[in-house]
Amino acid sequence: MIAWDPVLEGASHLAALRGMQRTYERATQRLRGLRELPEARDIAVAGLRLAPAAARELTALSLPRSLAAPLTWVVTSAGARQAAAFATLDGAAHGWSQLTVDTDAYGWDDVARWDDVPRRRGVGGADPRRPGGAMIERACQLGAHRHLVGVMTLPAGQVRRALVLVSAGLVPKAGPYRLYVELARRLAADGVATLRFDLDGLGDSAATGAGALRERTARDVAAAVDHVRAHAAAPDLIVGGLCSGAEDAFRHAAIDPRVTGTILIDPFSYPTAGFAWRHARHRLGRRALRALGRYQPFAVRPRTDAALVDYAYIPQPEARAILAALIARDATSHFVYTGGALETFNHPGQLAAMFPDLDLRRHATVDHLPQMEHTQALAADRAALIEAIAARLAARR
Secondary structure (H helix, E strand, C coil), X not given: CCEECCCCEHHHHHHHHHHHXXXXXXXXXXXXXXXXXXXXXXXXXXXXXXXXXXXXXXXXXXXXXXXXXXXXXXXXXXXXXXXXXXXHHHHHHHCCCXXXXXXXXXXXXXXXXXXXXXXXXXXXXXXXXXXXXXXXXXXXXXXXXXXXXXXXXXXXXXXXXEEEEECCCXXXXXXXXXXXXXXHHHHHCCCEEEEEECCCCCCCCCCCCCCCHHHXXXXXXXXXXXXXXXXXXXXXXXXXXXXXXXXXXXXXXXXCCCCCEEEEECXXXXXXXXXXXXXXXXXXXXXXXXXXXXCCCCCCCCCCXXXXXXXXXXXXXXXXXXXXXXXXXXXXXXXXXXXXHCCCCCCCCHHHHHCCCCCCCCCEEEEEEXXXXXXXXXXXXXXXXXXXXXXXXXXXX
């Protein structure tokens, strides 16, 4: 086991997790108004899934540090099971991948060789801690300079289709709150091979600095598709992602005839006439709840400095042109809009109204999930989103 910064003193760590949980619950209750949230004695609401028995074990955990290597601890066999479980827990709390290594001490080639032997649980049967059950996961390097780092999640049986997940913004390959990890593992149960990877300069991928951001991203997505085609050949090849990752995947699909479909979570959206009156009704309802003391919006402090990220969504003419190109070659697109897009998208029928001159009936599907946040911090929200995507993929012709 390679563990980077594992939990060494359990009691204080557990107290910190519970404090994070209480803070998150208070914020979520304020944001969602009347929605009731269960009390999280086991820290399950935020997706950490720490049962009471595990909490007792964590409280008693105390591991000595080894001076063998910088940033790396070697755990004795007596504490290995606990350390592995709680290092994973710590990663889930921060949205990191389960496998993290000190790349100065262990090159990615070494990790890939170490991970190349299929795990017994993945081949022999389902692991109840992993959504989707039986599967194989491998670390990989890709790109012309092998500078991009990813993880391939493969079904234990036949590969029926392949999926490339493009990172969102500055978030690494695990996705926000490990959404991409959970999605890839769930889809493996349906025969889907998934590659999630870090874009140039993000996460574990080295920075080349070659070209403008959009040019580098387009090159990275193309390299990811090439890798999937070489290692998990399937007639159905889908690209997708969340937010900017969705739009990067969408742009690539337009120019790559190998791509047969897209999955777009909270991508571009444009107000329509129907949106305007629904949005007015929504704002009126919130003001009524606020007057009754049942809703309190977050206080927004005015910015005194420049925004760290200033992202502009795909312009409507470009989105229409890409959709038309995908329809022309019989590729499909699945759109998912969450509550994070309510300021610009508020009804599943809005997609067709945004592109009235395109016949989307056979080539586009929409799931509208306004009850969840843009980055799905709640485990139940991520599960609902993942199952919606899995159902759409299973229904593909």
